[in-house]
Amino acid sequence: MSLNRKQFFKMGAVAALFGFGGKKAVQLYASSGGGHDEAKNKNTGVRHAMVIDSSKCKEGCTKCMDACHMAHNVPSHSDPEDEIKWIWKESAHDLFHEIDFALQGGALTAEKQLPTLCNHCANPPCVRVCPTQATFKRKEDGIVMMDYHRCIGCRFCMAGCPYGSRSFNYRDPREGLAKINPKFPTRKTGVVEKCNFCAEELAKGKRPHCEGACPEGAILFGNLNDPDSKLRAVLAANPSMRRKAETGTGPSIFYLTNDTDKKSKGGRS
Amino acid sequence: MHNKTSVITGILLFLAAAAFPVWNNIISPTNKSMATNTTTAAQNLGVQEEGAEGGCIEDTDFMRQKHMLLLHTWRDDVVRNNNRVYTNAHGKTFEKSLVNTCLGCHEDQGQNKSENFFCERCHKSAGVRIDCFQCHTSAEAVKMGGAQ
DSSP, rough: OOOOOOHHHHHHHHHHHHHHHSSSSHHHHHHHHOOOOHHHHHOOSEEEEEEEEEESSOTTTHHHHHHHHHHHOOOOOGGGOOOOEEEEEEEHHTTTTTTTTHHHHHHOOOTOOEEEEEOOOOSOHHHHHTTSOOOEEOOTTEEEEEEEETTOOOHHHHHHOOOOOOOOOOOOOOGGGGSOTTOOOOTTTTTOOOOOOHHHHHTTTTTOOHHHHHHTOOOOEETTOOOTSSSHHHHHHOOEEOGGGTTTTTOOOOEEOOOOGGGGGGOOO | TTTTTHHHHHHHHHHHTHHHHHHHHHHHOOOHHHHHHHHHHHHHHHHOOTTTTTTOSSSSHHHHHHHHHHHHHHHHHHHHHHHOOOOTHHHHHHHOIIIIIHHHHHTTTTGGOOOOOOHHHHHHTTTOOOOGTTTTTHHHHHHTTTTO
């Protein structure tokens, strides 16, 4: 097929018409992300968040993990490559590898093992990349939730999450469960799973299992958007860090770095 | 056309054979309507039919025809909309939960053997595969997990 000059200009005109009608690629991307400025993108309702007190968390204790895993049927497989993680412990160095703890860690040392979980980000990358909307952010309380019925196991969310908070079921999870809690579903092979901030407990007016299971009171759950909440009082009184906040995800898990026992103000009863 | 009579007879015989399910349903005395059909099937399978009066969330006819729609609505309500309370036609409220509400009554039938399990009895007979219990836990699944 050969074009003469006139046909070429006609085709150009039609193509330009389509161009004006459509959205710029830049606008499309901008609308999906909502920008990276957390302060500007605040939701006005409830925003559930958690404070983990590094000085209170005891070495070798796994009570928060045990309670969570028992309640949510989180399996423990023998091969670490099949590991399913809802709440787990990592060293402070691995959680905050950009921090030199010898210089600026305060009471917190690099070797200290601390619990970590899904950050229930204000601007969650896993939600943005999910092609089926199986992962979504609840508008009313900011929990990043998963609809396992919709998950197709593409693992984009695992690539998107900068915290490693998502795990893929390579094996049947029931193989790794010594005991099944019949009140909560298990997952099946081929879906991704993660912490749900105990949405099923919150619906009953209760609080997350990990908070309740901690004998030291190292975990505090609360509403970050409520200026009068205990959580905000603790955050106001103590220096805290969030994991990879500079990526713009707006994580909702805060780590206290000082020794809270040495201070009286802002302490938790 | 050659062999007109045999060709047309052949076509008619083929159509009659292909339409067997349709005319068999019409002339069969036991399958007068869908309602009686499922009732007979349910009775043959020994399925519990108490209806809303007997404690079920809705009446037997409703459950028989719309339980799958109801469960799908519940699923989206609970997971996506955080709406966990169901109010039935009689104003009674129930937790929207397959395991905690439905199986609370329906699990005990059939001695907990998976082939006798309430849902499976009809679904097997009807040839409908359900995958609810790959994740949701019946007492049978709990047993298989080596628990309790």
